[in-house]
Amino acid sequence: DSGVTQTPKHLITATGQRVTLRCSPRSGDLSVYWYQQSLDQGLQFLIQYYNGEERAKGNILERFSAQQFPDLHSELNLSSLELGDSALYFCASSPRRQGRVYGYTFGSGTRLTVV
Amino acid sequence: AQSVTQLGSHVSVSEGALVLLRCNYSSSVPPYLFWYVQYPNQGLQLLLKYTSAATLVKGINGFEAEFKKSETSFHLTKPSAHMSDAAEYFCAVTFSGAGSYQLTFGKGTKLSVIP
Numbered sequence: 001d002s003g004v005t006q007t008p009k010h011l012i013t014a015t016g017q018r019v020t021l022r023c024s025p026r027s028g029d030l031s032v033y034w035y036q037q038s039l040d041q042g043l044q045f046l047i048q049y050y051n052g053e054e055r056a057k058g059n060i061l062e063r064f065s066a067q068q069f070p071d072l073h074s075e076l077n078l079s080s081l082e083l084g085d086s087a088l089y090f091c092a093s094s095p096r097r098q099g100r101v102y103g104y105t106f107g108s109g110t111r112l113t114v115v
Numbered sequence: 116a117q118s119v120t121q122l123g124s125h126v127s128v129s130e131g132a133l134v135l136l137r138c139n140y141s142s143s144v145p146p147y148l149f150w151y152v153q154y155p156n157q158g159l160q161l162l163l164k165y166t167s168a169a170t171l172v173k174g175i176n177g178f179e180a181e182f183k184k185s186e187t188s189f190h191l192t193k194p195s196a197h198m199s200d201a202a203e204y205f206c207a208v209t210f211s212g213a214g215s216y217q218l219t220f221g222k223g224t225k226l227s228v229i230p
Contacts, residue, residue, distance in 0.1 A: 002158060033217060043205065043220035056217055090158060104218060106151075108158040 003027065004107035006091050012113045018079040021110045025072055025093030031055070032074040033094075033104065034066055038087040049074055081114045088112075117142045119208050121221035129229045134178075134193040136224050138206030141187065148189040149207040149218065150180055159205065165189060176200070201228045 003026035013019055025032050034046040036059075045058035049068035060066075063081075068074040078085060088111050092104040122137040140146055147166050151159040163174025170182040176199075180191045189206060203225045207218040 002160070004158075035220075042222045043207075045217040045219070048217055058217060092159075103161055103164060104149075105161070106159040 002105050002107060004029075004091055004093050004105050006089075006107035006110050008110060009108065010111050010113075012115060013081060015081055015083060015114055017081050017114075018077065019081065019112065021076040021078070021089050021091075021112075023074045023076070023091030023093075023107060025074070025091075026105050029093035029095050029105070030072065031094045031096065032068055032072070033092040034060075034074070034076050035090040035092065036087045037090060037109070043090075046076070078112070083114050086112055086114045117146070117208050117210055117219050119206050119219055119221040121204075121206050121224050123224050124222065125225045125227070127227040127229060128196045130198055131195050134191070134196045134200065134226065136191040136204050136206075136226065138180075138189045138191065138221060139187050140189060140206075140208045142208060142210050144210045147209045148180075148182060149209075150174065150178070150189075150191050151205045151207060151220075153203045153205065153223075155202075162191070162204075196226075196228045198228050198230065201226055 005024040007022045030051045033048045036044045046060040047066050048056040052068050063079050066076045088109045090109045092106045094104050118141045120139045149164045150162040153159050162178050163172045165172050165182045173179045178193045203223045205223045206221040
């Protein structure tokens with residue numbers, strides 16, 4: 001157990017729907033990162049939050065949004081879902097704003113299937 | 116822009132043989148380099164990281180990697196492969212400049228170990 005908790009583990013939904021993925025970072029970690037893993041694109045950085053504030057944005061679609069709450073858990077909202085959004089979504093956390101020194105700890109992911 | 120190239124999407128070795136997984140990076144500023152392992156249906160687990168200290172980095176499960184600035188490489192090695200090493204391995208980079216928060220991953224190398 002890495003200490004980073006992601007729920008749900010699996011999600012199957014129809015095109016056009018909206019889903020919310022949840023991440024609880026490791027105890028004491030202030031930064032949360034979201035990644036998308038697909039066969040064709042590999043691991044793509046989506047967005048980072050640090051202590052409740054957005055810090056960095058990557059290849060995140062406008063249909064996707066995220067937030068980090070005062071208790072430091074984070075949610076990734078995916079709307080108007082398309083077949084191509086099917087992927088593994090990972091959350092990672094690190095103690096500080098910049099994870100490079102302290103490391104990034106990954107959760108086990110949420111597998112999203114859009115049908 | 117920073118990037119990582121992993122040579123070989125699939126590597127097969129015999130049990131007991133040397134494991135060599137190649138990673139080359141591109142970064143205009145000093146990099147921080149990581150190797151992660153992903154077992155089937157699991158998240159990413161940190162194997163080792165280079166953060167500008169010793170150039171030879173030892174990680175978990177007998178793996179090590181050497182940072183070679185002149186070759187812009189950070190290859191992962193293990194002297195003797197074990198069946199339990201079969202997994203997908205990802206090299207990742209971030210850098211020390213301002214605004215550097217997220218990891219950029221390579222496409223991954225799937226390691227098969229033949230008994």
